[in-house]
Amino acid sequence: MTKRAGIVVALPQELKTLTSRPLERGDCLEIFDNVFVCLSGIGKTSALKAAAKLIEEGADILISWGTAASLDVKIAPGTIIIPESVILEDNTEIDTDPSAHKIISELLLHENAEIHCKLCETSELLRDYKQKVNLGLQNRAIAADMESGAVAELSKKYDIPFVVIRTVSDSPEMILPPVLTKNMTVSGDIDIFQFIRSALLNPRQWKTIYKLSRGFGKAKKSLKLASDKLFPGLIKELDTKEGALDNN
Numbered sequence: 001m002t003k004r005a006g007i008v009v010a011l012p013q014e015l016k017t018l019t020s021r022p023l024e025r026g027d028c029l030e031i032f033d034n035v036f037v038c039l040s041g042i043g044k045t046s047a048l049k050a051a052a053k054l055i056e057e058g059a060d061i062l063i064s065w066g067t068a069a070s071l072d073v074k075i076a077p078g079t080i081i082i083p084e085s086v087i088l089e090d091n092t093e094i095d096t097d098p099s100a101h102k103i104i105s106e107l108l109l110h111e112n113a114e115i116h117c118k119l120c121e122t123s124e125l126l127r128d129y130k131q132k133v134n135l136g137l138q139n140r141a142i143a144a145d146m147e148s149g150a151v152a153e154l155s156k157k158y159d160i161p162f163v164v165i166r167t168v169s170d171s172p173e174m175i176l177p178p179v180l181t182k183n184m185t186v187s188g189d190i191d192i193f194q195f196i197r198s199a200l201l202n203p204r205q206w207k208t209i210y211k212l213s214r215g216f217g218k219a220k221k222s223l224k225l226a227s228d229k230l231f232p233g234l235i236k237e238l239d240t241k242e243g244a245l246d247n248n
Contacts, residue, residue: 003238006059007037008050014066017223032232047150062162064148067169067219069126071136078218080113081166086152087120087139094152097161117142121149132172169219
């Protein structure tokens, strides 16, 4: 039986690495045969709703897709993260599907990817070096995001496999400037008018904004590369290689 993949993606900018077709927050779209994506918006609650909707659409494997914050100075922007497990804020550790993880790792073998690693959940935007490094040391994780934990929890609840494909958008040294966080909506959109106004009034933050923009650009480029290598062929690989998803 052909597998159906459901991809949870938080930001419209991340969605563009999968499809050029626009989506409203909470909507699902079939972007390839048996590959569906749902634009969730930022955070755990939004990701839970998106993952549940994808399961209703018939998804029998969930994918958490997008960018992540680096918690390790050695992990630079643009690095692809394919973790073996996700650590929740309550310290619960949930493994990603080993067969799907292996297939995806092989398809991205020659790329700048970290595959023998852990990713952890965060319920807030990580703003400074100390916060990021401490979180990494506490969880023995190299990256963090706000949605993969929700996907992991729902996958465990419904006993269906999941994987995470993320790219690093910032280094631990990068500090999120207030002009960015104050003008970001829950959907991940930026109020451009207010952002420009705030930036003009706070020129000391321009350098940081530029660095963050470059890092996010590298992350999107890596995500697009991963998308081109994985889709639409991933479903066929999941169906045929080693009885993937059926023997776990």
